[in-house]
Amino acid sequence: MFNFLTTFLSSFLGESVTKFLHETGFANLFSHEGGYKYLVMIAVGCFFLYLAIKHKFEPMLLVPIGFGILIGNIPMVAGHAIGIYEEGSVLNILYYGVVKGVYPPLIFLGVGAMTDFSSLLSNPKLMLVGAAAQIGIFAAYIGALALGFPANEAGSIAIIGGADGPTAIFLTSRLAPQFMGAIAICAYSYMALVPVIQPPIMRLLTTKKERVIKMKPARVVSSTEKILFPIIAFLLTTFIVPDAIPLLGMLFLGNLLKECGVVKRLAVTASNQLIDIVTILIGLTVGASTQASVFLTPKTLGIFVLGALSFIVATMGGVLFVKFMNLFLKEGNKINPLIGNAGVSAVPAAARVSQDQGVKYDRTNYLLMHAMGPNVAGVVGSAVAAGILLSFLG
């Protein structure tokens, strides 16, 4: 029996079978040092899928990312041009769009084509709330430097506070591509967890009386204003921060396609098929880039802690700034501070949180449309902030 086994193993067939067995995921899991990390990441991927499917937390993002994590964490032998970090593999080619920052501007084109700036145009002071919430980005920058991260990595980590996945990916591709997986996953995770993270902070910083403030209904915005806004806003913001051109250019182009009314087909494509395709690609490749060997490091933990800090400070910044504005506003013109959280650019999740909280304290108080103002201002603000960080640290 033993002789038969040794003869079989030394034969061509035996060698082939042994080689195959050594290349299976199971063999690699146990033969690699730290192979358990792959299992940890697979569990994380499954958890993302659970959150998306069972609890409907940002399923459009978490389903592709969660499955991408599973794809990226099958232990395998390098050299078969399969893995995302292997030159010429299919995943590597798709990942090119993330590494070179191609996908984020395309996502912004779709976001622009889906965004209605009416609430912001009818009440432009909400723009300032969007600006105030960006303070989280710079607080996290200081925090990351204090923890010993180099300046470029600190800049990439800080942008998580903008709560804008595409912006975080765009900036990281320029400043710290080695942290792409960690920063993208962190940004998208916190975006998905907006309904969990923000409400306690909002309640902590507001009084019962403030939470039931009813805001004046928004005025009707003319189509001329809607058409001119993307052109004026693009020219103004990019003349100040040219590094934000790829993001803001696409955002405002998308919005112009929607508002001008003469290119309906382009607007529909940008806001449906295009953004869907790019969302699948970006989610899948970002998820697959979290290979356990490069993802599970102490620095990743630091990124997650700083990302949470950044997010919390951004939410606090928005809410407190509304309270500050209310000191100068007349009775009847006051702003409900529950829309301050929407200054982060998680559109429309943050605005939905404002609505849910508002209705909780007064069933007739609908804050959604008011919250969309700082929410879309947050998108512009975080893109401007990314441009500034890029111009300083790039």
Next chain:
Amino acid sequence: MVSVLQMGAESILKNDPYGLYVALISVTVVLSALIVLFFLIWGFGRLMVRSAAAPRKEGKVSMSSMLKKEDGVNAELIAAIGLALKLDGVERHDKESEVITLNKVARVYSPWSSKIHGLTHEPSRR
């Protein structure tokens, strides 16, 4: 001394180890960009509201300005007109077209009304 314009991340870190200057400048730039945008939108919005409220040259008067002239902006009246128009659009299907489209009545099969079960094949003699 390296010019600020030529500084990379490392030289920025040397000159600003705690990141305070970068943070301060960045916050100022973001705020000022959005404040300028706010003033532009605010000014433009006022201009648009004023032009919409102004009576047209040909003697045509906009609905909003007409309401304003007579008894101030009556939001409830506007809401009522809006609701009436909406209801008119939504409930239009209640009007019958007066075209009969019923061509055939298909009776559903039931053993209770079936002839097969009501008649015997051959009457039995006693």
